[in-house]
Amino acid sequence: MVNSQLSDVVEYRVRSHINIYDSPKCDRLATQASQGRHLRVVDPPQPPLMKGGRNGIDSVVQSDTNAVMVRLCEDDYPGWLDLRDIDLLEVTETVYHPLVLSEFQIREKLPVAITFAREAMNQSNYYLWGGTVGPNYDCSGLMQAAFVAAGIWLPRDAYQQEAFTKPISIGAVEPGNLVFFGTPEKATHVGLCLGDRRYIHSSGQAQGRNGIAIDVLSEDGDEVSQFYYHQLRGYGKVVASYQSGNRE
Incomplete structure:
Protein backbone atom coordinates (compact mmCIF):
# COMPACT_ATOMS: atom_id res chain seq x y z
CA MET A 1 0.00 0.00 0.00
CA VAL A 2 1.26 3.48 -0.89
CA ASN A 3 1.39 5.95 1.99
CA SER A 4 0.73 9.62 1.34
CA GLN A 5 -0.76 12.80 2.75
CA LEU A 6 -4.19 13.41 1.21
CA SER A 7 -3.33 15.74 -1.63
CA ASP A 8 -4.66 17.26 -4.83
CA VAL A 9 -1.61 16.25 -6.85
CA VAL A 10 -2.03 12.47 -6.61
CA GLU A 11 -4.77 10.05 -7.57
CA TYR A 12 -6.52 7.66 -5.19
CA ARG A 13 -8.12 4.28 -5.62
CA VAL A 14 -11.26 3.29 -3.70
CA ARG A 15 -10.62 0.16 -1.64
CA SER A 16 -14.31 -0.45 -0.90
CA HIS A 17 -17.61 1.04 -2.01
CA ILE A 18 -18.07 4.60 -0.71
CA ASN A 19 -20.73 7.29 -0.79
CA ILE A 20 -20.14 10.72 -2.31
CA TYR A 21 -22.39 13.52 -1.06
CA ASP A 22 -23.70 16.74 -2.60
CA SER A 23 -22.54 19.02 0.25
CA PRO A 24 -20.02 18.99 3.11
CA LYS A 25 -22.91 18.15 5.44
CA CYS A 26 -22.83 14.63 3.98
CA ASP A 27 -26.58 14.24 4.50
CA ARG A 28 -27.69 13.77 0.88
CA LEU A 29 -26.20 11.23 -1.51
CA ALA A 30 -24.93 12.54 -4.86
CA THR A 31 -23.33 9.39 -6.24
CA GLN A 32 -21.33 6.38 -5.18
CA ALA A 33 -17.88 5.04 -6.01
CA SER A 34 -17.52 1.30 -6.36
CA GLN A 35 -14.42 -0.56 -5.32
CA GLY A 36 -11.57 0.13 -7.72
CA ARG A 37 -12.71 3.55 -8.92
CA HIS A 38 -10.29 6.46 -8.93
CA LEU A 39 -10.71 9.95 -7.52
CA ARG A 40 -8.80 13.16 -6.95
CA VAL A 41 -9.07 15.71 -4.15
CA VAL A 42 -10.30 19.09 -5.38
CA ASP A 43 -8.55 22.22 -4.09
CA PRO A 44 -7.62 21.23 -0.52
CA PRO A 45 -8.50 24.26 1.61
CA GLN A 46 -5.81 26.44 3.10
CA PRO A 47 -4.55 26.71 5.76
CA PRO A 48 -4.81 22.95 6.28
CA LEU A 49 -5.57 21.03 9.40
CA MET A 50 -4.00 17.59 9.43
CA LYS A 51 -6.00 14.75 10.96
CA GLY A 52 -4.22 11.44 11.25
CA GLY A 53 -5.71 8.41 9.56
CA ARG A 54 -4.86 4.79 9.14
CA ASN A 55 -3.07 3.46 6.05
CA GLY A 56 -0.69 6.41 6.17
CA ILE A 57 -3.28 8.81 4.76
CA ASP A 58 -3.86 12.13 6.50
CA SER A 59 -6.81 14.35 5.67
CA VAL A 60 -6.44 17.93 4.53
CA VAL A 61 -9.51 19.75 5.82
CA GLN A 62 -10.79 22.97 7.27
CA SER A 63 -11.37 22.96 11.00
CA ASP A 64 -15.12 23.59 10.54
CA LEU A 101 -13.75 2.50 -28.08
CA SER A 102 -15.14 2.72 -31.60
CA GLU A 103 -18.86 2.91 -32.31
CA PHE A 104 -18.70 -0.65 -33.67
CA GLN A 105 -17.00 -1.94 -30.51
CA ILE A 106 -19.65 -0.28 -28.38
CA ARG A 107 -22.47 -1.80 -30.39
CA GLU A 108 -20.95 -5.25 -29.90
CA LYS A 109 -20.89 -4.72 -26.13
CA LEU A 110 -24.50 -3.54 -25.70
CA PRO A 111 -25.91 -7.02 -24.92
CA VAL A 112 -23.69 -7.04 -21.83
CA ALA A 113 -25.27 -3.79 -20.59
CA ILE A 114 -28.76 -5.16 -21.21
CA THR A 115 -27.97 -8.40 -19.37
CA PHE A 116 -26.58 -6.45 -16.42
CA ALA A 117 -29.75 -4.37 -16.11
CA ARG A 118 -31.99 -7.42 -16.32
CA GLU A 119 -29.99 -9.27 -13.67
CA ALA A 120 -30.08 -6.18 -11.44
CA MET A 121 -33.87 -6.16 -11.75
CA ASN A 122 -34.02 -9.77 -10.59
CA GLN A 123 -32.30 -8.89 -7.32
CA SER A 124 -34.20 -7.39 -4.41
CA ASN A 125 -33.78 -3.63 -4.87
CA TYR A 126 -35.29 -0.21 -4.31
CA TYR A 127 -34.79 3.20 -5.88
CA LEU A 128 -31.90 5.06 -4.26
CA TRP A 129 -31.23 8.68 -5.20
CA GLY A 130 -27.52 8.82 -6.01
CA GLY A 131 -27.20 5.03 -6.18
CA THR A 132 -24.68 3.63 -8.64
CA VAL A 133 -23.63 0.52 -6.69
CA GLY A 134 -25.98 -2.45 -6.58
CA PRO A 135 -28.43 -3.56 -5.60
CA ASN A 136 -30.07 -0.12 -5.30
CA TYR A 137 -29.79 2.46 -8.09
CA ASP A 138 -31.26 5.69 -9.32
CA CYS A 139 -32.16 5.90 -13.01
CA SER A 140 -28.87 7.21 -14.42
CA GLY A 141 -26.88 5.23 -11.87
CA LEU A 142 -28.33 2.01 -13.28
CA MET A 143 -27.42 3.12 -16.80
CA GLN A 144 -23.88 4.02 -15.78
CA ALA A 145 -23.38 0.72 -13.94
CA ALA A 146 -24.82 -1.33 -16.81
CA PHE A 147 -22.54 0.27 -19.37
CA VAL A 148 -19.50 0.06 -17.08
CA ALA A 149 -20.16 -3.68 -16.91
CA ALA A 150 -19.64 -3.65 -20.67
CA GLY A 151 -16.50 -1.54 -20.37
CA ILE A 152 -18.21 1.68 -21.49
CA TRP A 153 -18.24 4.84 -19.38
CA LEU A 154 -21.17 7.26 -19.41
CA PRO A 155 -21.48 10.60 -17.64
CA ARG A 156 -23.30 10.42 -14.32
CA ASP A 157 -26.66 12.22 -14.58
CA ALA A 158 -29.57 11.75 -17.00
CA TYR A 159 -29.21 15.19 -18.59
CA GLN A 160 -25.47 14.60 -19.02
CA GLN A 161 -26.10 11.21 -20.58
CA GLU A 162 -28.59 12.77 -22.99
CA ALA A 163 -26.07 15.40 -24.06
CA PHE A 164 -23.37 12.73 -24.45
CA THR A 165 -25.38 10.44 -26.74
CA LYS A 166 -26.22 10.85 -30.41
CA PRO A 167 -29.90 11.76 -30.87
CA ILE A 168 -31.87 9.25 -32.96
CA SER A 169 -35.42 9.07 -34.27
CA ILE A 170 -37.94 6.59 -32.92
CA GLY A 171 -37.71 4.63 -36.16
CA ALA A 172 -33.98 4.05 -35.59
CA VAL A 173 -34.24 2.86 -31.97
CA GLU A 174 -32.53 -0.44 -31.20
CA PRO A 175 -31.97 -2.43 -28.00
CA GLY A 176 -29.17 -0.78 -26.04
CA ASN A 177 -30.15 2.77 -26.93
CA LEU A 178 -31.13 5.15 -24.14
CA VAL A 179 -34.54 6.76 -23.76
CA PHE A 180 -34.88 10.10 -21.98
CA PHE A 181 -37.74 11.68 -20.07
CA GLY A 182 -38.29 14.98 -18.30
CA THR A 183 -39.42 18.51 -18.98
CA PRO A 184 -39.00 20.47 -22.22
CA GLU A 185 -36.00 22.11 -20.59
CA LYS A 186 -34.10 19.14 -19.15
CA ALA A 187 -33.86 15.36 -19.00
CA THR A 188 -34.62 14.11 -15.51
CA HIS A 189 -35.00 10.37 -16.13
CA VAL A 190 -33.40 7.72 -18.35
CA GLY A 191 -34.01 4.10 -19.29
CA LEU A 192 -32.41 1.42 -21.47
CA CYS A 193 -34.32 0.34 -24.58
CA LEU A 194 -35.06 -3.37 -24.96
CA GLY A 195 -37.08 -3.37 -28.19
CA ASP A 196 -40.83 -3.34 -28.93
CA ARG A 197 -41.09 0.02 -27.11
CA ARG A 198 -40.04 -1.62 -23.85
CA TYR A 199 -37.38 -0.14 -21.62
CA ILE A 200 -35.80 -1.04 -18.29
CA HIS A 201 -35.24 1.64 -15.67
CA SER A 202 -35.08 2.39 -11.97
CA SER A 203 -37.88 4.70 -10.85
CA GLY A 204 -38.99 6.09 -7.53
CA GLN A 205 -41.98 5.19 -5.41
CA ALA A 206 -43.78 8.38 -6.38
CA GLN A 207 -43.88 7.07 -9.95
CA GLY A 208 -45.30 3.74 -8.84
CA ARG A 209 -42.31 1.38 -8.88
CA ASN A 210 -39.60 2.10 -6.28
CA GLY A 211 -36.99 0.06 -8.08
CA ILE A 212 -35.99 -1.53 -11.35
CA ALA A 213 -38.73 -2.60 -13.74
CA ILE A 214 -39.56 -2.96 -17.42
CA ASP A 215 -42.19 -0.61 -18.79
CA VAL A 216 -43.72 0.11 -22.19
CA LEU A 217 -43.86 3.45 -23.94
CA SER A 218 -47.59 3.73 -24.45
CA GLU A 219 -50.36 6.11 -23.53
CA ASP A 220 -52.63 3.10 -23.21
CA GLY A 221 -50.53 1.29 -20.60
CA ASP A 222 -50.73 1.35 -16.83
CA GLU A 223 -50.30 4.47 -14.71
CA VAL A 224 -46.50 4.29 -14.72
CA SER A 225 -46.30 3.77 -18.47
CA GLN A 226 -48.55 6.74 -19.08
CA PHE A 227 -46.61 8.90 -16.64
CA TYR A 228 -43.35 8.43 -18.50
CA TYR A 229 -44.94 8.39 -21.95
CA HIS A 230 -46.09 11.96 -21.44
CA GLN A 231 -42.59 12.98 -20.31
CA LEU A 232 -40.76 11.43 -23.27
CA ARG A 233 -37.99 13.66 -24.63
CA GLY A 234 -36.29 11.35 -27.11
CA TYR A 235 -33.70 8.68 -27.69
CA GLY A 236 -29.93 8.57 -27.71
CA LYS A 237 -27.31 6.21 -29.13
CA VAL A 238 -24.07 5.65 -27.24
CA VAL A 239 -21.31 6.05 -29.83
CA ALA A 240 -18.29 6.60 -27.57
CA SER A 241 -16.99 5.89 -24.09
CA TYR A 242 -16.70 9.00 -21.94
CA GLN A 243 -13.31 10.69 -21.79
CA SER A 244 -12.57 13.58 -19.48
CA GLY A 245 -12.15 16.95 -21.13
CA ASN A 246 -9.90 17.95 -18.27
CA ARG A 247 -7.52 14.99 -18.38
CA GLU A 248 -3.87 16.00 -18.60
Missing part, protein backbone atom coordinates in the same frame (compact mmCIF):
# COMPACT_ATOMS: atom_id res chain seq x y z
CA THR A 65 -15.91 20.70 8.19
CA ASN A 66 -15.96 16.93 8.29
CA ALA A 67 -15.67 16.41 4.54
CA VAL A 68 -13.34 17.05 1.62
CA MET A 69 -14.35 17.80 -1.96
CA VAL A 70 -13.36 15.18 -4.52
CA ARG A 71 -13.87 14.46 -8.22
CA LEU A 72 -14.30 10.92 -9.55
CA CYS A 73 -11.84 10.33 -12.37
CA GLU A 74 -13.86 8.10 -14.68
CA ASP A 75 -16.80 10.49 -15.14
CA ASP A 76 -15.49 13.77 -13.65
CA TYR A 77 -18.31 13.79 -11.10
CA PRO A 78 -17.74 16.14 -8.14
CA GLY A 79 -18.93 15.67 -4.59
CA TRP A 80 -17.98 15.54 -0.93
CA LEU A 81 -16.29 12.62 0.81
CA ASP A 82 -17.00 12.06 4.49
CA LEU A 83 -13.68 12.07 6.36
CA ARG A 84 -14.72 8.89 8.12
CA ASP A 85 -14.26 7.17 4.76
CA ILE A 86 -10.70 8.40 4.18
CA ASP A 87 -9.39 5.04 5.35
CA LEU A 88 -11.04 3.46 2.31
CA LEU A 89 -8.66 5.26 -0.07
CA GLU A 90 -5.17 4.35 -1.19
CA VAL A 91 -2.76 6.15 -3.49
CA THR A 92 -2.76 4.54 -6.94
CA GLU A 93 0.40 3.23 -8.49
CA THR A 94 -0.98 4.01 -11.95
CA VAL A 95 -3.44 6.78 -12.81
CA TYR A 96 -6.71 6.24 -14.62
CA HIS A 97 -6.66 6.35 -18.41
CA PRO A 98 -9.95 6.14 -20.32
CA LEU A 99 -10.43 3.33 -22.80
CA VAL A 100 -11.05 4.55 -26.35
Whole structure:
Protein backbone atom coordinates (compact mmCIF):
# COMPACT_ATOMS: atom_id res chain seq x y z
CA MET A 1 0.00 0.00 0.00
CA VAL A 2 1.26 3.48 -0.89
CA ASN A 3 1.39 5.95 1.99
CA SER A 4 0.73 9.62 1.34
CA GLN A 5 -0.76 12.80 2.75
CA LEU A 6 -4.19 13.41 1.21
CA SER A 7 -3.33 15.74 -1.63
CA ASP A 8 -4.66 17.26 -4.83
CA VAL A 9 -1.61 16.25 -6.85
CA VAL A 10 -2.03 12.47 -6.61
CA GLU A 11 -4.77 10.05 -7.57
CA TYR A 12 -6.52 7.66 -5.19
CA ARG A 13 -8.12 4.28 -5.62
CA VAL A 14 -11.26 3.29 -3.70
CA ARG A 15 -10.62 0.16 -1.64
CA SER A 16 -14.31 -0.45 -0.90
CA HIS A 17 -17.61 1.04 -2.01
CA ILE A 18 -18.07 4.60 -0.71
CA ASN A 19 -20.73 7.29 -0.79
CA ILE A 20 -20.14 10.72 -2.31
CA TYR A 21 -22.39 13.52 -1.06
CA ASP A 22 -23.70 16.74 -2.60
CA SER A 23 -22.54 19.02 0.25
CA PRO A 24 -20.02 18.99 3.11
CA LYS A 25 -22.91 18.15 5.44
CA CYS A 26 -22.83 14.63 3.98
CA ASP A 27 -26.58 14.24 4.50
CA ARG A 28 -27.69 13.77 0.88
CA LEU A 29 -26.20 11.23 -1.51
CA ALA A 30 -24.93 12.54 -4.86
CA THR A 31 -23.33 9.39 -6.24
CA GLN A 32 -21.33 6.38 -5.18
CA ALA A 33 -17.88 5.04 -6.01
CA SER A 34 -17.52 1.30 -6.36
CA GLN A 35 -14.42 -0.56 -5.32
CA GLY A 36 -11.57 0.13 -7.72
CA ARG A 37 -12.71 3.55 -8.92
CA HIS A 38 -10.29 6.46 -8.93
CA LEU A 39 -10.71 9.95 -7.52
CA ARG A 40 -8.80 13.16 -6.95
CA VAL A 41 -9.07 15.71 -4.15
CA VAL A 42 -10.30 19.09 -5.38
CA ASP A 43 -8.55 22.22 -4.09
CA PRO A 44 -7.62 21.23 -0.52
CA PRO A 45 -8.50 24.26 1.61
CA GLN A 46 -5.81 26.44 3.10
CA PRO A 47 -4.55 26.71 5.76
CA PRO A 48 -4.81 22.95 6.28
CA LEU A 49 -5.57 21.03 9.40
CA MET A 50 -4.00 17.59 9.43
CA LYS A 51 -6.00 14.75 10.96
CA GLY A 52 -4.22 11.44 11.25
CA GLY A 53 -5.71 8.41 9.56
CA ARG A 54 -4.86 4.79 9.14
CA ASN A 55 -3.07 3.46 6.05
CA GLY A 56 -0.69 6.41 6.17
CA ILE A 57 -3.28 8.81 4.76
CA ASP A 58 -3.86 12.13 6.50
CA SER A 59 -6.81 14.35 5.67
CA VAL A 60 -6.44 17.93 4.53
CA VAL A 61 -9.51 19.75 5.82
CA GLN A 62 -10.79 22.97 7.27
CA SER A 63 -11.37 22.96 11.00
CA ASP A 64 -15.12 23.59 10.54
CA THR A 65 -15.91 20.70 8.19
CA ASN A 66 -15.96 16.93 8.29
CA ALA A 67 -15.67 16.41 4.54
CA VAL A 68 -13.34 17.05 1.62
CA MET A 69 -14.35 17.80 -1.96
CA VAL A 70 -13.36 15.18 -4.52
CA ARG A 71 -13.87 14.46 -8.22
CA LEU A 72 -14.30 10.92 -9.55
CA CYS A 73 -11.84 10.33 -12.37
CA GLU A 74 -13.86 8.10 -14.68
CA ASP A 75 -16.80 10.49 -15.14
CA ASP A 76 -15.49 13.77 -13.65
CA TYR A 77 -18.31 13.79 -11.10
CA PRO A 78 -17.74 16.14 -8.14
CA GLY A 79 -18.93 15.67 -4.59
CA TRP A 80 -17.98 15.54 -0.93
CA LEU A 81 -16.29 12.62 0.81
CA ASP A 82 -17.00 12.06 4.49
CA LEU A 83 -13.68 12.07 6.36
CA ARG A 84 -14.72 8.89 8.12
CA ASP A 85 -14.26 7.17 4.76
CA ILE A 86 -10.70 8.40 4.18
CA ASP A 87 -9.39 5.04 5.35
CA LEU A 88 -11.04 3.46 2.31
CA LEU A 89 -8.66 5.26 -0.07
CA GLU A 90 -5.17 4.35 -1.19
CA VAL A 91 -2.76 6.15 -3.49
CA THR A 92 -2.76 4.54 -6.94
CA GLU A 93 0.40 3.23 -8.49
CA THR A 94 -0.98 4.01 -11.95
CA VAL A 95 -3.44 6.78 -12.81
CA TYR A 96 -6.71 6.24 -14.62
CA HIS A 97 -6.66 6.35 -18.41
CA PRO A 98 -9.95 6.14 -20.32
CA LEU A 99 -10.43 3.33 -22.80
CA VAL A 100 -11.05 4.55 -26.35
CA LEU A 101 -13.75 2.50 -28.08
CA SER A 102 -15.14 2.72 -31.60
CA GLU A 103 -18.86 2.91 -32.31
CA PHE A 104 -18.70 -0.65 -33.67
CA GLN A 105 -17.00 -1.94 -30.51
CA ILE A 106 -19.65 -0.28 -28.38
CA ARG A 107 -22.47 -1.80 -30.39
CA GLU A 108 -20.95 -5.25 -29.90
CA LYS A 109 -20.89 -4.72 -26.13
CA LEU A 110 -24.50 -3.54 -25.70
CA PRO A 111 -25.91 -7.02 -24.92
CA VAL A 112 -23.69 -7.04 -21.83
CA ALA A 113 -25.27 -3.79 -20.59
CA ILE A 114 -28.76 -5.16 -21.21
CA THR A 115 -27.97 -8.40 -19.37
CA PHE A 116 -26.58 -6.45 -16.42
CA ALA A 117 -29.75 -4.37 -16.11
CA ARG A 118 -31.99 -7.42 -16.32
CA GLU A 119 -29.99 -9.27 -13.67
CA ALA A 120 -30.08 -6.18 -11.44
CA MET A 121 -33.87 -6.16 -11.75
CA ASN A 122 -34.02 -9.77 -10.59
CA GLN A 123 -32.30 -8.89 -7.32
CA SER A 124 -34.20 -7.39 -4.41
CA ASN A 125 -33.78 -3.63 -4.87
CA TYR A 126 -35.29 -0.21 -4.31
CA TYR A 127 -34.79 3.20 -5.88
CA LEU A 128 -31.90 5.06 -4.26
CA TRP A 129 -31.23 8.68 -5.20
CA GLY A 130 -27.52 8.82 -6.01
CA GLY A 131 -27.20 5.03 -6.18
CA THR A 132 -24.68 3.63 -8.64
CA VAL A 133 -23.63 0.52 -6.69
CA GLY A 134 -25.98 -2.45 -6.58
CA PRO A 135 -28.43 -3.56 -5.60
CA ASN A 136 -30.07 -0.12 -5.30
CA TYR A 137 -29.79 2.46 -8.09
CA ASP A 138 -31.26 5.69 -9.32
CA CYS A 139 -32.16 5.90 -13.01
CA SER A 140 -28.87 7.21 -14.42
CA GLY A 141 -26.88 5.23 -11.87
CA LEU A 142 -28.33 2.01 -13.28
CA MET A 143 -27.42 3.12 -16.80
CA GLN A 144 -23.88 4.02 -15.78
CA ALA A 145 -23.38 0.72 -13.94
CA ALA A 146 -24.82 -1.33 -16.81
CA PHE A 147 -22.54 0.27 -19.37
CA VAL A 148 -19.50 0.06 -17.08
CA ALA A 149 -20.16 -3.68 -16.91
CA ALA A 150 -19.64 -3.65 -20.67
CA GLY A 151 -16.50 -1.54 -20.37
CA ILE A 152 -18.21 1.68 -21.49
CA TRP A 153 -18.24 4.84 -19.38
CA LEU A 154 -21.17 7.26 -19.41
CA PRO A 155 -21.48 10.60 -17.64
CA ARG A 156 -23.30 10.42 -14.32
CA ASP A 157 -26.66 12.22 -14.58
CA ALA A 158 -29.57 11.75 -17.00
CA TYR A 159 -29.21 15.19 -18.59
CA GLN A 160 -25.47 14.60 -19.02
CA GLN A 161 -26.10 11.21 -20.58
CA GLU A 162 -28.59 12.77 -22.99
CA ALA A 163 -26.07 15.40 -24.06
CA PHE A 164 -23.37 12.73 -24.45
CA THR A 165 -25.38 10.44 -26.74
CA LYS A 166 -26.22 10.85 -30.41
CA PRO A 167 -29.90 11.76 -30.87
CA ILE A 168 -31.87 9.25 -32.96
CA SER A 169 -35.42 9.07 -34.27
CA ILE A 170 -37.94 6.59 -32.92
CA GLY A 171 -37.71 4.63 -36.16
CA ALA A 172 -33.98 4.05 -35.59
CA VAL A 173 -34.24 2.86 -31.97
CA GLU A 174 -32.53 -0.44 -31.20
CA PRO A 175 -31.97 -2.43 -28.00
CA GLY A 176 -29.17 -0.78 -26.04
CA ASN A 177 -30.15 2.77 -26.93
CA LEU A 178 -31.13 5.15 -24.14
CA VAL A 179 -34.54 6.76 -23.76
CA PHE A 180 -34.88 10.10 -21.98
CA PHE A 181 -37.74 11.68 -20.07
CA GLY A 182 -38.29 14.98 -18.30
CA THR A 183 -39.42 18.51 -18.98
CA PRO A 184 -39.00 20.47 -22.22
CA GLU A 185 -36.00 22.11 -20.59
CA LYS A 186 -34.10 19.14 -19.15
CA ALA A 187 -33.86 15.36 -19.00
CA THR A 188 -34.62 14.11 -15.51
CA HIS A 189 -35.00 10.37 -16.13
CA VAL A 190 -33.40 7.72 -18.35
CA GLY A 191 -34.01 4.10 -19.29
CA LEU A 192 -32.41 1.42 -21.47
CA CYS A 193 -34.32 0.34 -24.58
CA LEU A 194 -35.06 -3.37 -24.96
CA GLY A 195 -37.08 -3.37 -28.19
CA ASP A 196 -40.83 -3.34 -28.93
CA ARG A 197 -41.09 0.02 -27.11
CA ARG A 198 -40.04 -1.62 -23.85
CA TYR A 199 -37.38 -0.14 -21.62
CA ILE A 200 -35.80 -1.04 -18.29
CA HIS A 201 -35.24 1.64 -15.67
CA SER A 202 -35.08 2.39 -11.97
CA SER A 203 -37.88 4.70 -10.85
CA GLY A 204 -38.99 6.09 -7.53
CA GLN A 205 -41.98 5.19 -5.41
CA ALA A 206 -43.78 8.38 -6.38
CA GLN A 207 -43.88 7.07 -9.95
CA GLY A 208 -45.30 3.74 -8.84
CA ARG A 209 -42.31 1.38 -8.88
CA ASN A 210 -39.60 2.10 -6.28
CA GLY A 211 -36.99 0.06 -8.08
CA ILE A 212 -35.99 -1.53 -11.35
CA ALA A 213 -38.73 -2.60 -13.74
CA ILE A 214 -39.56 -2.96 -17.42
CA ASP A 215 -42.19 -0.61 -18.79
CA VAL A 216 -43.72 0.11 -22.19
CA LEU A 217 -43.86 3.45 -23.94
CA SER A 218 -47.59 3.73 -24.45
CA GLU A 219 -50.36 6.11 -23.53
CA ASP A 220 -52.63 3.10 -23.21
CA GLY A 221 -50.53 1.29 -20.60
CA ASP A 222 -50.73 1.35 -16.83
CA GLU A 223 -50.30 4.47 -14.71
CA VAL A 224 -46.50 4.29 -14.72
CA SER A 225 -46.30 3.77 -18.47
CA GLN A 226 -48.55 6.74 -19.08
CA PHE A 227 -46.61 8.90 -16.64
CA TYR A 228 -43.35 8.43 -18.50
CA TYR A 229 -44.94 8.39 -21.95
CA HIS A 230 -46.09 11.96 -21.44
CA GLN A 231 -42.59 12.98 -20.31
CA LEU A 232 -40.76 11.43 -23.27
CA ARG A 233 -37.99 13.66 -24.63
CA GLY A 234 -36.29 11.35 -27.11
CA TYR A 235 -33.70 8.68 -27.69
CA GLY A 236 -29.93 8.57 -27.71
CA LYS A 237 -27.31 6.21 -29.13
CA VAL A 238 -24.07 5.65 -27.24
CA VAL A 239 -21.31 6.05 -29.83
CA ALA A 240 -18.29 6.60 -27.57
CA SER A 241 -16.99 5.89 -24.09
CA TYR A 242 -16.70 9.00 -21.94
CA GLN A 243 -13.31 10.69 -21.79
CA SER A 244 -12.57 13.58 -19.48
CA GLY A 245 -12.15 16.95 -21.13
CA ASN A 246 -9.90 17.95 -18.27
CA ARG A 247 -7.52 14.99 -18.38
CA GLU A 248 -3.87 16.00 -18.60
